[in-house]
Amino acid sequence: MRIEDVYIWDINAKWLGISPLQLMENAGSGVARVIEERFGRGLKIAVFSGTGNNGGDGFVAARHLSFENEVTLFLVGDEAKIRSEEAKRNWEILGGLEFMEIKVLEDSSHVRSLDLSGFDVIVDALLGAGTKGEPREPIRSAIEKINEYAGKAKIVSVDLPSGYPSKVRVKADFAVTFQWDKEEYEGFERVVVKIGYPRELYHLVGPGEAKFALRKKGQHKGQNGKLLVVGGSGDYFGAPYLASKAASYLVDLVYLAMPEYSARRISDPDLILRPVEGDNFTPEHVEGLIELAGKVDAVVIGPGLGLRGETKTFVREFIKRCEKPLVIDADGLKAVAEDLSVLRGKKFVLTPHAGEFRVLFGLSPEGSLREKAELAMEKAKEIGGVILLKGPYDIISNGKTWKYNKTGNRGMTTGGTGDVLAGIVGALLALGNEPLRAASVGAFLNGLAGDMVKEELGENFTALEVAKKVPHAAKWVEEF
Ligand SMILES: NC(=O)C1=CN([C@@H]2O[C@H](COP(=O)(O)OP(=O)(O)OC[C@H]3O[C@@H](n4cnc5c(N)ncnc54)[C@H](O)[C@@H]3O)[C@@H](O)[C@H]2O)[C@@H](O)CC1
Numbered sequence: 001m002r003i004e005d006v007y008i009w010d011i012n013a014k015w016l017g018i019s020p021l022q023l024m025e026n027a028g029s030g031v032a033r034v035i036e037e038r039f040g041r042g043l044k045i046a047v048f049s050g051t052g053n054n055g056g057d058g059f060v061a062a063r064h065l066s067f068e069n070e071v072t073l074f075l076v077g078d079e080a081k082i083r084s085e086e087a088k089r090n091w092e093i094l095g096g097l098e099f100m101e102i103k104v105l106e107d108s109s110h111v112r113s114l115d116l117s118g119f120d121v122i123v124d125a126l127l128g129a130g131t132k133g134e135p136r137e138p139i140r141s142a143i144e145k146i147n148e149y150a151g152k153a154k155i156v157s158v159d160l161p162s163g164y165p166s167k168v169r170v171k172a173d174f175a176v177t178f179q180w181d182k183e184e185y186e187g188f189e190r191v192v193v194k195i196g197y198p199r200e201l202y203h204l205v206g207p208g209e210a211k212f213a214l215r216k217k218g219q220h221k222g223q224n225g226k227l228l229v230v231g232g233s234g235d236y237f238g239a240p241y242l243a244s245k246a247a248s249y250l251v252d253l254v255y256l257a258m259p260e261y262s263a264r265r266i267s268d269p270d271l272i273l274r275p276v277e278g279d280n281f282t283p284e285h286v287e288g289l290i291e292l293a294g295k296v297d298a299v300v301i302g303p304g305l306g307l308r309g310e311t312k313t314f315v316r317e318f319i320k321r322c323e324k325p326l327v328i329d330a331d332g333l334k335a336v337a338e339d340l341s342v343l344r345g346k347k348f349v350l351t352p353h354a355g356e357f358r359v360l361f362g363l364s365p366e367g368s369l370r371e372k373a374e375l376a377m378e379k380a381k382e383i384g385g386v387i388l389l390k391g392p393y394d395i396i397s398n399g400k401t402w403k404y405n406k407t408g409n410r411g412m413t414t415g416g417t418g419d420v421l422a423g424i425v426g427a428l429l430a431l432g433n434e435p436l437r438a439a440s441v442g443a444f445l446n447g448l449a450g451d452m453v454k455e456e457l458g459e460n461f462t463a464l465e466v467a468k469k470v471p472h473a474a475k476w477v478e479e480f
């Protein structure tokens, strides 16, 4: 697990209704449990807390330990700086307890004059994962004070030795860290305690990854994604339009390439139209479109292309030569189904529903969520890319792991919502996201936009409404 994943899990846990207060309770009680299991009860224990959530875990640990030990809590820093709601709440609880000694050490002179002899265990909850740079006063003095007792008292750090990764850090016997060992942690012994995240979180897509995926990259036009959408034919212009429209809310530029006959129906100042000659795409268009693809960060190909032989050949020739990440959707899927080898070495997302999945792989996804997910994962591994299998729960796999998405509703069986999805996934690829994340977050945002439309209109709506809700869904994620 990386620290970024921990933040994602936290946000998704909150979305599932697991509060930060619950997590803090489990963290602090886990620390207390490990201490009593290792060192017994009836001990004299000093707990050093800072003003962040690491300190909050310390408040909780102190309360749990106080039941059968003699506990002194040292708050290092200004009480008014205790930041989070959950840390404040636990601090207030301590204020009402008679059987725990509490000392506030606001500056380093208070810290330096401390005598800790007689304590069996020192709990270090000064700084945790929120540490920025070298420890500053008065925390720094507290770290030095604790280290004077290394070897004399047992020193247990909460999450990580305070000061880490700086060299000025607590010399802990071990740290109690939460739920998983983090890849970034090294050079100290760790005991892992679980704090109540359900297994769900390994697979469920939520606002956590969406927040990361939507982060803007730069201040200048064009730095936040350029997308090319290739679609449309004879009479079909709605599908590529919907994909482009949805994407246009998320990236700086969207080029929409479509046959001139259907391109004539579109006038939308948010899109850059690139009509090609004729009623349908043919292999003659490959050269020009590859050149256009050179200007963008990602490509969506498929919506409304139709199923003419020459168009399917065009799709395969284009994919073979395209060097940008691709979303292949709708009729594009039927074209690649005839020769999956064109996908070799490409970075791509396929977005089939169950029927298209069968056309691609000759098998229908059936059974439980897990069974379907395992099939999608097997096929994603075979083709070396990402599959987003659309359904009541969308399943996303890159062949190594799988995710599922629960947002969305029955109203979304209306035509065109798949095109909106392809556009969003393309936009997220253009923003620089890996295909697994782009596909997962795309499914989440598309479903969320659909749920927001349902809130207003009930279950009878159209795909254009879903596309227009994309910025609202993105705002919701940002504010969550
Ligand atoms: N899911 C989670 O995120 C959970 C987090 N928990 C705890 O929360 C901790 C992270 O909490 P926070 O993000 O509040 O961060 P911290 O508690 O690590 O520290 C942030 C505080 O320290 C100050 N600070 C930062 N760098 C400093 C420095 N170099 N010198 C002096 N002061 C400095 C900041 O101004 C801030 O007040 C974790 O380590 C863990 O102990 C647990 O409650 C369990 C759940």
Ligand SMILES: [K+]
Binding pocket: 054, 124, 125, 126, 127, 128, 157, 158, 159, 160, 161, 162
């Ligand atoms: K710590």
